[in-house]
Amino acid sequence: MTAMQPGEQRDEVEMLSLMLLIRRFEERASQQYQAQKIGGFCHLYIGQEAVVAGAVAAVRDDDYIITAYRDHAHALARGTSANACIAELFGKETGCSRGLGGSMHFFDRKNHMYGGHAIVGAHVPLAVGMAFATKYRAEDRVTLCFFGDGAINQGAFHEALNLAALFKLPIVFICENNLFAMGTSVKRSTSLKQIVDGMNFREVRDKIAEIVDSIRKEPHPAFLEVRTYRYRGHSMSDPASYRTKEELEKYRLDDPITRLRAQLTREGKLTNEQFDMLDKSAKETVLAAVKFAEKSPEPPLDKLYDYTYADGAIAAAVPPAGSDESAADTTATAGKRR
Numbered sequence: 001m002t003a004m005q006p007g008e009q010r011d012e013v014e015m016l017s018l019m020l021l022i023r024r025f026e027e028r029a030s031q032q033y034q035a036q037k038i039g040g041f042c043h044l045y046i047g048q049e050a051v052v053a054g055a056v057a058a059v060r061d062d063d064y065i066i067t068a069y070r071d072h073a074h075a076l077a078r079g080t081s082a083n084a085c086i087a088e089l090f091g092k093e094t095g096c097s098r099g100l101g102g103s104m105h106f107f108d109r110k111n112h113m114y115g116g117h118a119i120v121g122a123h124v125p126l127a128v129g130m131a132f133a134t135k136y137r138a139e140d141r142v143t144l145c146f147f148g149d150g151a152i153n154q155g156a157f158h159e160a161l162n163l164a165a166l167f168k169l170p171i172v173f174i175c176e177n178n179l180f181a182m183g184t185s186v187k188r189s190t191s192l193k194q195i196v197d198g199m200n201f202r203e204v205r206d207k208i209a210e211i212v213d214s215i216r217k218e219p220h221p222a223f224l225e226v227r228t229y230r231y232r233g234h235s236m237s238d239p240a241s242y243r244t245k246e247e248l249e250k251y252r253l254d255d256p257i258t259r260l261r262a263q264l265t266r267e268g269k270l271t272n273e274q275f276d277m278l279d280k281s282a283k284e285t286v287l288a289a290v291k292f293a294e295k296s297p298e299p300p301l302d303k304l305y306d307y308t309y310a311d312g313a314i315a316a317a318v319p320p321a322g323s324d325e326s327a328a329d330t331t332a333t334a335g336k337r338r
Helices: 012-034 049-056 072-078 082-089 123-136 149-153 155-167 201-217 245-252 256-266 272-295 313-317 327-337
Strands: 064-066 143-148 171-177 221-227
Touching: 012 049, 012 072, 012 082, 012 201, 012 256, 012 272, 049 072, 049 143, 049 171, 049 201, 049 256, 064 123, 072 082, 082 272, 123 143, 123 155, 123 171, 143 149, 149 155, 149 171, 155 171, 155 221, 171 201, 201 221, 201 256, 256 272
Parallel strands: 064 143, 143 171, 171 221
Antiparallel strands: none
16 A cells, blocks of 8 residues: 655645546536436535545545545545546446446545445444544544535434544544535524635645644544535535525635635746646546446446345345245345345
């Protein structure tokens, strides 16, 4: 395993390139969804790129990441290829979850990206379990658990944070507060205080790096609210009619990509020509990924249930010969449960 550079050494132009890749990926995903190439739900991360980019810039590649259903960016940031991500959206066998997960269930064990979870707040206890495992094994790892502001109203969220505090687990709970839990404004549902500007890559990176450094010295949980904004609706089926055009335009003027670009340009670290090349490269990478996905095979039907039951589970359910229930009946019942 090759260790990622510590946060303070990560090249900021490289991170801007990552943010551009995420933006162009999501724009292409939107286009492909409207072309009916993608089924089910599809939640875009446009506008929130600085949050995950800043987070991965602050940790190592052997640290754990887990998130909710708005997960495309987290996979890309962790190193999952655009090919594998688009293929997963298309339901192809070459996808990061072999075409069986779709938009909300990206997974990449090799790069320590453990989902992609569709049920609001349900992955937070899993994150606590991951952090417990690393402490139990005496590993120098930190778990980053991302979730939306809507998740903090779930009971499991509070139970999980309580356990993390009791066991002093090495985990950072990162609330990506994009101001809306689906269509409900956070002002109407939750009392929160802003802590970190999620439209500012440097602020996110520096704050998480500070927290992670503290955790590595002495394990403990931390909670971080990152105030951000999504430029699209909750999902592709959401017209976002609950907010005004003026509000949207206000946040578009504070685009995280534009802000980092301006900072780097002022400091002489980036030219307009270099930015255009980065953007062109991101677009080409995503377009090539779409072509890769289109040519990829569908998952074979005989593999459909391979990841539904544990190996041997069906055989174990078959009663011995001579019992009242025949093996055929048991198999048929199990098939219906699928």
